[in-house]
Amino acid sequence: MxxxxxxxxxxxxxxxxxxxxxxxxxxxxxxxxxxxxxxxxxxxxxxxxxxxxxxxxxxxxxxxxxxxxxxxxxxxxxxxxxxxxxxxxxxxxxxxxxxxxxxxxxxxxxxxxxxxxxxxxxxxxxxxxxxxxxxxxxxxxxxxxxxxxxxxxxxxxxxxxxxxxxxxxxxxxxxxxxxxxxxxxxxxxxxxxxxxxxxxxxxxxxxxxxxxxxxxxxxxxxxHGVIEPYPMSLKDSDREIFGRDLPAKTVVLTFDDGPHHAYTEEITAILKRYGAPATFFEVGRNLGRLGADGKPTLGPMASISRGLIEQGYTVGNHSLTHAQLSRETGASLRSQILDTDVLLRGIDEKRAPLFRFPYGARNAEGLQVLGEAKLKSVMWNIDSLDWADPVPDSITQRVLDQVRAQQRGIVLFHDIHERTVKALPQILDRLVAEGYRFAAWNGRDFSVARETAPQQTVTTGYDRSWALVIGIDEYAHWPRLGYAANDAQAIADTLTTQFDFPSSQVIVLKNGEATRNNILAAFHDRLGHGELGRNDRVFVFFAGHGATQRLASGRELGYLIPVDSDPQRFASDAIAMSDIQNIAESLSAKHVLFVMDACYSGLGLTRGAGTNAFLRENARRTARQMLTAGGADQQVADSGPGGHSVFTWVLLQALSGNGDLNGDGLITGTELAAYVAPAVSGISQQTPAFGSLPGSQGGEFVFQIPQREEFLTASTQQLSSDAIAMNQKVEQLQPEDGSAPVTVKSLQGGEQQLVVPAHTGRLSDREVAQRANDRGLQLYKEKRYAEAEQAFTEALKLRPDFALAANNLGFLYYRQGQYAQAARWLENTLKIDPSRAVAYRNLGDAYRELHDKDRAGHAYRTYLELQPAGLAADSVREQLRTL
Structure with a gap:
């Protein structure tokens, strides 16, 4: 058979x-x-x-x-x-x-x-x-x-x-x-x-x-803990970069042998004047020493290198003692490379994984050590000879001749010579005049981060940031509300925690504090008399009742209702929109944005300036913009998640990063309106309106999206089911093309099309990776795990050394009960950044679920060594007791 x-x-x-x-x-x-x-x-x-x-x-x-x-x-x-x-x-x-x-x-x-x-x-x-x-x-x-x-x-x-x-x-x-x-x-x-x-x-x-x-x-x-990064864009060898394959008219400025107690700072001052990035290769003995236990003791010069990193410059490894490493082997060679890496990590984990061999002298063993340490050798193809030539003019001419001959490359300078300081401005003057661009390390290669400088002016163009935030629930004579004070507090918290508005310059008036006199005093006394500068920005938020009165002329006029307003006399004791217009014109700030979570109509505008689509002009044009929640006879929908109104909930989602419709890292007033207005109209009976007030010259109020440094842990809060459902509805209402025209109500009651300019600048891989990670965080909080996994994967393809994304991917696996995969990625995180305490906590949790008590205990104990008073310390101690 x-x-x-x-x-x-x-x-x-x-x-x-x-x-x-x-x-x-x-x-x-x-x-x-x-x-x-x-x-x-x-x-x-x-x-x-x-x-x-x-x-x-x-x-x-x-x-x-x-x-x-x-x-x-x-x-x-x-x-x-x-x-x-x-x-x-x-x-x-x-x-x-x-x-x-x-x-x-x-x-x-x-x-x-x-x-x-x-x-x-x-x-x-x-x-x-x-x-x-x-x-x-x-x-x-x-x-x-x-x-x-x-x-x-x-x-x-x-x-x-x-x-x-x-x-x-x-x-x-x-x-x-x-x-x-x-x-x-x-x-x-x-x-x-x-x-x-x-x-x-x-x-x-x-x-x-x-x-x-x-x-x-x-x-x-x-x-299994492996994400293959995208291929390097440079055509130099896999192990070394010379700069010969940079794009035409592109140079990388590098400075060796520092830091120097005086010349390094002078060189950075020059670089700032030209907006030029640079890479500094530091000698380890200038930074400190390693003890017998292998731990670094940093010296006073280390603060100079730390300052370079904080200012956005790239800092790499130039060996421990500047020895000729082609003659070194074994433990001595490894010490020259690895000990300096430990010192640099002791200064800042953001140190770049770059190494330059002193004198360019290297051997196969040295390159092998770099490979094991995941460091990349950076050579040069343009030598200033500033270490030998004492004449600044001669140094200048030599560099310019080589650059013109090769049209691109990595330039070798030293930040320990006064003659370099003298030659550098002349070199940069000529390179800029001849159309050369300066490339920076982005985590994978050297590239020009942005094509145009004016956008940088927009992101850093404000001297100070101010806000007036008003929320009123407890009306004495008008119907009480249940969302306004909560909305106001959430907006104030967002401004201070996400966008670095100083808390001393965010004026919050809630409930009984929000009288007519107090509101007007905040405008006139705090913002109108001397404290406000011409290069400042002001954000105004009001959540409460609005009302509309038809004037004898037939024109409608809108009002904001303070807490002490009488419905029978609101024309005299409320705040008319004509008053708001006068206030807007009187403020000396460059950009002012009013966001009104109240329904009314009749702004009584004498004109309506359209929004300007050219951000490069933004730094010199004033902006007076307003976004309102709805028109007359419309009731504010207070059914948003978390005790918010629908309008404010959508506004908060926009400010979390979703409002960056063209992907340039900025959220303008126009983008806020283009995101918020269609969404609110689609899920409520409100029709938000947007436009510019008298006195506006076509500028844009701008938020710069901050980098999110949040490491996912068991204490990370996820959104409630109603918040997730609301966000899904909002997302469905957004156009697929963020730059497509969006039709919204104008402040005059008609319709207008808002056009968000397409972003034409080139973002670095580091920036794109950060945004992918930020998107992953948002998706995780919305419990969209498969999409979050793809976002964190994209971040790691762009930046294999991105410890934040590696931890977040690991915790995502943990949350889904995939503990072995979680442990692999959390181990990867700690290979990238051994000092990251939160990853030890997560790793301990993963090994606990895998019933590996020894590894779980080691991870928990390491967490407590790094963070004995951390927020999770008590929880971790309890986990240790139960192992």
Whole structure:
């Protein structure tokens, strides 16, 4: 009698010959099976269930290995190497599991009950005839069946003999399957050296396509702690950068041998005048020393390097003592490189992973040490010879001649010579005049971060930031509200924590404080008499009642209602919008934005200036803009999440970064309106309006999006279900193209189209990676885990050394119960940044869930050493006590 596997094979072969079927077998089409593993047999005993789960795990790794290594000749070398390494890991897991499965069979056979054979027969039924298995899937069990066949040979009972015969027939059928395949499986598994299986070619592509619907190679690599970065854009060798392949008219300014107690600061002052970035390669002995315990003791010069990093300059490694490293080997060579790296990390973990060999003298061993330490060698192709030439004019001419000849490159200077300080302005004058651009290190290569300087002026163009924030719930004579004071406080907190408005310059008036006199006094006394500068910005927010009065002329006039206003006399004791217009014109600030979470109409404008689309003019044009929640006879929707109105909730989402519609890192008044107005109109009965007030010259109020430094932990708050639902509605209402025109109400009651200018500047990889991480954080808080995983992955492809994104990806796995993957990424985080305490806490949590008490305890104790009084210290101590 033939086995079920043999009978099934015959049917499949006939199917292939007649109809070209894929070989899934009878039953449901496997292509529709989205589960990565088949289901367990029904009515299984606990012992059989445990055995079945082990077999499923064996099958899962078998499939993963195939997905990782299929078509490997098409993979990039780095990806191929990573896939092979992880495939090896999975293969050896299966070897260990095979031993475990064999032991489980042994325990079953050691029992006296006759049902022990039923349990084994049940697993054979599954392997032989489960409809959701491909023939290639069944090959995952060849060794398991061989082991069981050998073990049953020691049994003399009739049931054991029958089972052994059945397994022998199954092995014959599997051997036939193996013979029908050609080289595919041997290409995948042959490298592991324990079996050589050849399978059927005509079904192999279908089988791999089926597996790829269940597994993704990049996802498998990511789960095992590997994300391959995007290829470097430079064409220099993988290990060294010379600058010969920079874009035309692009130079990198580098300074060696510092820091210097005087000349380094003078050089940075010159660089600032020209807006030029630079890289400084520091000698370790100038920074401090390492103790016998390997910990750094920083000296006074270290503060100069720290200041360079804080100012945005790149700081790299120039060896410990400036020795000629081509003559060094072994421990001495490693000390020259690695000890300085420890000192630089002691100054700031943001130190760049760049190294410059003193004198350019290097050997193969030195380059190997750099590779192990994940440092990149930066050479030069333009030498100023400022170390030898005492004449500044001669240095200037030499550099300019070389730059003009090569049209690009990395320039070698030293910040320890006065002659360099004297030559540098002349060099920069000529380079700027001739159209050269200065490139900076972005985390992967040297690039020009932004194409145009005026946008930089916008982001840093304000001297001071002011705000008046008003929220009124507790009206005495008007209907009480339940959201306004909460809205006001949330806006004030956002201004101070996200956008660095000084708390002393954010005036908050809530409830009883928000009288007419107090509101007007805040405008006139705090903002109108001397304290406000011409290069300042003012943000005004009002949440409360609004009202509209029709004047004798037929024109409507809107009012903001203070807490002490009488409904019978609001025309005299409220604040008319004509008063707001007068206030706006009287303020000396460059840019003023009014945001009114109140419904009224009739601003009584004499004119309405359109918004200006040219941000490069923004620094010299005043702005007086207003965004309102709705018109007359419209009720403010107070059903937003978290006790906010719908309008303010959407406004807060815009300020969190969603309002950056063109991706330039800025949120303008126009972008706020283009994001908020359509969303609020789409989910409420309000029609927000936007426009410019008299006195505006077409400028834009601007927020610069801050970098988010939030490391995800167990204490990270996620949004409530109603907040998530609201954000989904808001997102659906946004146009796919952020630069597409958006129709909103004008302040005069008509309609207008807002056009957000497309961003044409080039963002550095570091900036793009930061934004991807920020997006991942937002998606995590909205519990959109798959999208968050992709965002954190993108950040790490752009910046492999991005500890923040590595931690966040690790915690994302933890939150989803994927503890082994979480531990891998948290370990990666600590390789990048060993001082990151929060990652130790997360790592301890992951190992605790994996029941690895030793590793969990070590991670928790390390956290407490780094943060003995941290916010999570008590929780971590409790976890230690319960291990």
């Amino acid at each position: 033939s086995s079920p596997i043999r009978r099934r094979l015959s049917a499949l072969t006939l199917c292939l010959l007649i109809a070209g079927c894929r070989g899934e077998g009878t039953g449901p089409d496997a292509a529709t099976n989205t589960s990565p593993l088949p289901a367990a047999p029904t009515q299984a005993s606990p012992e059989s269930t445990a055995l079945h789960e082990a077999l499923l795990a064996q099958l899962a790794n078998h499939r993963r290995i195939i997905v990782l290594l299929a078509d490997e000749d098409k993979l990039a070398p780095a990806t191929r190497q990573s896939a092979t390494a992880i495939g090896q890991e999975l293969f050896h897991e299966n070897l260990e599991r095979r031993t475990s499965i064999d032991a489980q069979f042994a325990r079953l056979l050691a029992r006296s009950q006759t049902t022990r054979f039923d349990a084994i027969a049940g697993e054979l039924d599954y392997i032989e005839s489960a409809p959701d298995l491909f023939d290639a899937d069944r090959l995952a069990f060849v060794e398991v069946l061989r082991d069981l066949h050998d073990r049953l040979g020691a049994e003399s009972s009739l049931p054991a003999i029958k089972l052994r015969q059945r397994i022998a027939q199954d092995l014959d059928a599997l051997a036939e399957i193996e013979r029908n395949y050609s080289a595919e499986i041997s290409n995948v598994f042959g490298r592991f050296g324990t079996r050589a299986i050849e399978l059927k070619r005509e079904k192999w592509n279908d089988y791999v396509a089926h597996l790829r619907k269940q597994y993704d190679r990049d996802a498998l690599l990511r789960e």
